[in-house]
Amino acid sequence: MVVILIVVLVIASGDKDESTTAAPSTSPTAKRHQGRTAEPEGERADLVSFKLDDRSQAGITDIWLVWTIKNSSSAKSDYSWDWEAVDADGTRVGDGSEFETNVQPGQTARGEFFTTLKSVKGIKLNVTSFDRTASY
Template sequence: MRVHRRHALSSALIAVATAFGLAFGTACSSDESSTPAPEGETTAERSPEGASERADLVSFKLDDRSQAGITNIWLTWTITNNSGKKSNYSWDWEAIDANGTRVANGTQLETDVQPGQTATGEFPTTLKSTEGVKLNITSFDRTAAS
């Protein structure tokens, strides 16, 4: 009986991991070009039909919260859902230093954003400085949430 439960649990975990991998891989594969991150806070109005979903990412920037000699740099973002459907967002980003070297990269997610709703988020980084660092969005995708 004990072996059967482990097998069932293993199968369930593998199924969940596979589903997440397929969904995430599909969500992140729509745009391979690199674009600069939006700068500062801007006001977004409801997009006309056919407007780029990328415009929903209103702000994406580095926030240096370092103090007392301790480095503490975060990513912060604001997304406004300009579509008519509840949406999930995923985007890949990279941080490039003044020499053109990638010093960090990652993927961010924002889920279940209602039409017209604005969502904000933050995430810690491993960056040691923001001096001369530029953020680029390397892919961005909005999908309908269930």
């Protein structure tokens, strides 16, 4: 049982994209594969912007995640990605998952979500996985 669990965890962790939010400059043509657009480099480029927005005022902390998605494929798409916020010491201080659905080809979608972060100073935002799938 333990061996099966370890094998499952190793396989599941092999699909992670351990890079930061910088999008690649190339965007190869998408290929359809079992309802997914298989585009290892290009689909990530659809995440045009993903950053922290500090809206704090009058001593009240108010930090948001804001993003822009631009669908570069030829099909209506759904997007999901996992992220983490890491401080200057390398400690993860926040993480989560975001979703954007039904984005038409060529369409831009913007979104935002509040965080529980106390500061943006020294925080590095990483995207740990990113997927674009066909929307039905």
